[in-house]
Amino acid sequence: MTALLLGLLLQVAGALAPPPAAMIEGPEHLSRFFAALGARDASPARGRVRATQIGDSHIAADMWSGRMRVLMQGRFGDGGRGFVFAGKPWRGYWQSHVRGDMQGEWRTDLKSEGLDDGRVGPTTCAIATRDPSATVSVGTALKGDTGRAFSLLDVFYLRQANGGCFEVRADDAGEGTLLGRVSTRGPWPEPDARRFELSSGPHQVVVQPLESGGQSEVRLLGFSLEQPEGAIWDALGINGAQGRALLKQAPDALRRVLTRLDTTLLVVSFGTNELYDKNLGMDAYSQQLAGLLRVLRAGAPQADCLVTGPFDLLKGRRAPAATEAMYAVQRTQSQAAGCAFWDARTAMGGPGSIRAWRRQGLAQGDYVHLTRGGYERIGDLLFEALMYGYQGWRQAAPPR
Secondary structure (H helix, E strand, O other): OOOHHHHHHHHHHHHOOOOOOOOOEEEHHHHHHHHHHHHHOOOOOEEEEEEEEEEOOHHHHOOOHHHHHHHHHHHHHHHOOOEEEEOOOOOOOOOOOEEEEEEOOOOEEHHHHOOOOOHHHHOOEEEEEEEOOOOOEEEEOOOOOOOOOOEEEEEEEEOOOOOOOOEEEEEEHOOEEEEEEOOOOOOOEEEEEEEEEEEOOEEEEEEOOOOOOOEEEEEEEEEEEEOOOEEEEEEEEOOOHHHHHHHHHHHHHHHHHHHHHHEEEEEEEHHHHHHHOOOOOHHHHHHHHHHHHHHHHOOOOOOEEEOOOOOOEEEEOOOOOHHHHHHHHHHHHHHHHEEEEEEEHHHOOOOOOOHHHHHHHEEOOOOOOEOHHHHHHHHHHHHHHHHHHHHHHHHOOOOO
């Protein structure tokens, strides 16, 4: 933490901060992201910068990504909470800087639940119902300042042949003001979104299907709580996921959601579950990662891309045998796809560092997942690396 604060002070003073524990490899691939940060650093600050982090349980926990949200918004302005899943798609689902709930009969459309039809976009997850008494709510957190207010609400849903209608109400102070009604009927299945504008401030919003005699279905993919300007850091994580899950999504479904988010930086954070997959060889993994990055880059052509390597971890008493090979594949495919790369294991201290993190209370007893303090430390390290790259970009950029 001391090194991070010192680095930030040096940046404010105009000097390049000391090199971080692990620098961004290929920072030239983040020029659009850095330019958006520069616009936020201008006087007056202008525009919005959005990072969308996609990954496994490390991202689903939203402690690493939540720390990034705190740091980014503290430096570049609060752009809102960003994207969150609809309701509670699995038991224990929880996200930082937001509150939400669902009532009534909802079906979870998730691979582990037996339904994955490729039409839910980069979350690989949705909830659906035919119950007109069912509700889903989402709102700003009751504590803290991060993502505290929003004035733009995007509701993501699946348009389909038997799609039903739903209404959206702002339930601030129990008033239940109707914001609008939406029909999800369409000639073929495809993700879509409807935007609602509110006064800037904390809000609680409720979505409820309309009566259809049980014949029509409403499938919700998620919400985005935004401000017109500032910084956003989305967390799109699924427990136990491998990157190949996104290859099962229809390319148009990925593209429509990512286009709507208009993200500036895609952060791709898979690898842990691949290391534990004894049936996955590195040749097959290399092809899958190349395909994943190709699909994501095509879905968000306006965005820069950053791949993060897996944390240091143990399988039994040793690191998984494929760890070094996986890191080599990730570096090669990141470069081929025009993505930057960040070595999280080196940032932690290198091979075997998970043991020290465990002794320091930063890692859990499975030597795979981190504690809240550990995830926040990873966030500090990644932010430090990004700010070092950004400061280097600013010094090299021609004056405007």
